Amino acid sequence: MGACEREFLAAFTSLYLNAQTVGNSSLFTNYMLQNYTYSENFAPANLSAPTSIVNQPLNSTNSRIFLDAYLCSAFTQIIVPEPSHPYVLGVRIEGNGKYVTKMETLVSDEGDWLFNATGAAYWNSKESWPPIPLADQDTRDVIKAAGDAYLNRFGNVNVTVPFGTPCARLEGGSAKYGVY
Structure with a gap:
């Protein structure tokens, strides 16, 4: 690759x-x-x-x-x-x-x-993901570290994840709010 x-x-x-x-x-x-x-x-x-x-x-x-x-x-x-x-x-x-x-x-x-495809479709339709201006983009390493932290948190609740504020995540067809 x-x-x-x-x-x-x-x-x-x-x-x-x-x-x-x-x-x-x-x-x-x-x-x-x-x-x-x-x-x-x-x-x-x-x-x-x-x-x-x-x-x-x-x-x-x-x-x-x-x-x-x-x-x-x-x-x-x-x-x-x-x-x-x-x-x-x-x-x-x-x-x-x-x-x-x-x-x-x-x-x-x-x-x-x-x-829950219906819920996933509903919550996805509420999202807007326009391109981030180049000057405001994080580096590849910063983005990878955030993703790794999120996945590592499933096995260790003490891992700090740089969640956005406010934080909303889609799980299945439901929106979850707050920092977990």
């Missing part, structure tokens, strides 16, 4: 979202390295199989995309509050600037811990 252009990540993510909407993974396979790896819920999977989540047409009402050109990686969250079968997907890709080399999909739906 290494640096690449944001345009590569944005183009692939756009193709992926279109493919997911119609349930047709072949719309982006030209971007996949010949020996790419694909997984669903941490298990190796066949991207082109009819059972692959990518080959299920999903009507997403909300998606959030994070592009990391430094690591040539992207993360996309997709919320599908369809009454017939709601989902929340987390899709992470890695690439080399020309092709996607790895795609990992976390599929959550009814019966999964804290699952």
